[in-house]
Amino acid sequence: MTTATERLSFSGWIDPPADPSPALDGERRCDVVVIGGGLTGMAAALRLDELGADVVLLESAFCGWGASSRNAGHLTPTIGGDPQLLATLFRRRAPELVRLADGAVHFTEGLIADRGIDCEYEPGGNVSAALTEGQMKRAEGIAAFLAGCGGEVELVDGAEAGLPHRFRGGILERAGGVLNPGLFTRGLRDSVLASGVTVHEQSAVESVDGTGAGVVARTGAGSVNAGRALLATNAYARDLPYAPPRVVAPLWVTLAETEPIGPGRLEDAGWTSTKGLYTQHVILESYRRTRRGTVVFGSRLPQTPRGVLGARVPDPGVVGDVVRGFHERFPSLRDVSAERAWGGFIAMTPSWLPVAGESGPGVFYALGYNGHGLAQAPYVGTLMADRLAGREVHDDLAAIWREVPRFAPAPLFTTPALRLGWAIDRISDRMMERRPG
Numbered sequence: 001m002t003t004a005t006e007r008l009s010f011s012g013w014i015d016p017p018a019d020p021s022p023a024l025d026g027e028r029r030c031d032v033v034v035i036g037g038g039l040t041g042m043a044a045a046l047r048l049d050e051l052g053a054d055v056v057l058l059e060s061a062f063c064g065w066g067a068s069s070r071n072a073g074h075l076t077p078t079i080g081g082d083p084q085l086l087a088t089l090f091r092r093r094a095p096e097l098v099r100l101a102d103g104a105v106h107f108t109e110g111l112i113a114d115r116g117i118d119c120e121y122e123p124g125g126n127v128s129a130a131l132t133e134g135q136m137k138r139a140e141g142i143a144a145f146l147a148g149c150g151g152e153v154e155l156v157d158g159a160e161a162g163l164p165h166r167f168r169g170g171i172l173e174r175a176g177g178v179l180n181p182g183l184f185t186r187g188l189r190d191s192v193l194a195s196g197v198t199v200h201e202q203s204a205v206e207s208v209d210g211t212g213a214g215v216v217a218r219t220g221a222g223s224v225n226a227g228r229a230l231l232a233t234n235a236y237a238r239d240l241p242y243a244p245p246r247v248v249a250p251l252w253v254t255l256a257e258t259e260p261i262g263p264g265r266l267e268d269a270g271w272t273s274t275k276g277l278y279t280q281h282v283i284l285e286s287y288r289r290t291r292r293g294t295v296v297f298g299s300r301l302p303q304t305p306r307g308v309l310g311a312r313v314p315d316p317g318v319v320g321d322v323v324r325g326f327h328e329r330f331p332s333l334r335d336v337s338a339e340r341a342w343g344g345f346i347a348m349t350p351s352w353l354p355v356a357g358e359s360g361p362g363v364f365y366a367l368g369y370n371g372h373g374l375a376q377a378p379y380v381g382t383l384m385a386d387r388l389a390g391r392e393v394h395d396d397l398a399a400i401w402r403e404v405p406r407f408a409p410a411p412l413f414t415t416p417a418l419r420l421g422w423a424i425d426r427i428s429d430r431m432m433e434r435r436p437g
């Protein structure tokens with residue numbers, strides 16, 4: 001990391017809104033109270049409003065404060081960890097999960113178009129990219145498996161697909177592309193504020209209790225009596241007494257953004273397409289171009305939270321490590337430095353799949369996108385709203401529905417396990433340098 005890298009406590013994509021909605025004050029009644037104003041909660045609230053329900057959305061900071069505005073902006077159909085894990089862990093269920101994941105991308109593209117959200121969306125897909133011949137061979141098998149499950153994927157050659165020189169090719173996920181998540185999430189917030197949904201930002205829900213006839217959600221200054229509650233707090237669910245225990249394991253993920261890169265330099269490095277990239281490491285690295293002539297990249301070493309999840313800036317050491325990764329993948333850009341860095345909490349689940357269900361009478365949850373919720377969060381939020389409005393459960397929601405809200409411990413998402421994953425990745429990098437291909 002250069003000393004000039006600014007470490008942000010929110011997002012590099014957008015500033016916080018200047019006009020937060022007033023906090024909840026006093027008592028209110030409604031049909032459904034939605035807790036959490038990320039993509040899940042906002043999409044759910046919008047759909048419930050469309051279906052005629054009286055909805056109150058309670059958000060502890062402002063809508064979009066969480067992962068939804070902070071992510072890397074790869075709109076992808078990745079599910080079940082990554083394509084390899086999906087093929088290994090979920091061979092039997094893979095077709096329904098692939099359908100859910102592709103469906104989520106198309107749904108979100110439709111949401112962007114229908115709401116007229118200008119979020120710099122560049123369709124063209126993302127590539128789970130191979131750095132070595134060995135990885136390319138593995139990618140061939142996984143691409144065939146995913147295509148056999150109905151996935152919109154194909155194996156591509158790096159040069160033909162316009163990928164940077166160091167990337168030999170990989171699995172092109174045709175559905176999706178890259179966008180500015182700050183603008184997307186802010187656009188959705190604008191839609192929610194313009195709808196019939198009552199929004200209270202700066203309103204952290206402290207408790208949710210059954211009343212017999214429904215539920216009551218309480219903040220420090222007020223309460224909402226509702227027929228039903230939807231918990232859409234993703235990673236933050238870990239700290240909430242009314243969320244199912246162990247439903248998610250939060251991990252802090254770090255991103256960085258380069259300074260503007262001179263015209264033609266990315267093309268000279270081979271990156272002539274807008275396709276986003278993630279590597280096939282144990283813990284992936286991600287790279288994508290932006291409309292401002294920069295590259296946003298990150299991951300490598302996710303971190304377990306220290307204490308209660310709250311505002312946080314990235315660690316300088318982790319920023320330095322992701323920048324090192326950028327320079328290794330783009331050797332001709334070694335003079336390019338990182339202008340800023342930020343991070344956010346993703347919500348991992350022991351199954352590596354999102355989860356939805358009813359945790360108690362009238363209390364529902366939809367969360368745990370394992371770092372791939374940009375498309376899945378608005379889709380699952382919407383399907384959950386349909387369910388809460390009494391519509392039939394959609395097959396894609398059924399694919400992740402939990403009849404019993406019991407969750408196993410997740411030993412892989414601990415500091416020693418993450419450091420081991422990182423170390424394995426660095427060893428494989430060194431081997432690749434010595435024996436290219």
Ligand SMILES: Cc1cc2nc3c(=O)[nH]c(=O)nc-3n(C[C@H](O)[C@H](O)[C@H](O)COP(=O)(O)OP(=O)(O)OC[C@H]3O[C@@H](n4cnc5c(N)ncnc54)[C@H](O)[C@@H]3O)c2cc1C
Nearest residue numbers: 036038039040060066067068071072074205344372373374
């Ligand atoms: C660094 C990073 C990179 C990522 N990159 C990608 C990517 O490229 N592609 C992709 O598909 N996914 C990516 N993701 C994941 C994706 O951003 C998330 O899966 C998705 O945004 C989850 O949306 P959500 O609405 O469920 O959660 P969030 O956006 O986290 O929203 C939860 C909301 O709940 C609120 N809240 C918490 N507690 C309370 C409470 N007590 N009362 C009221 N409100 C509360 C929070 O303030 C927050 O606004 C990334 C995530 C991170 C952090």
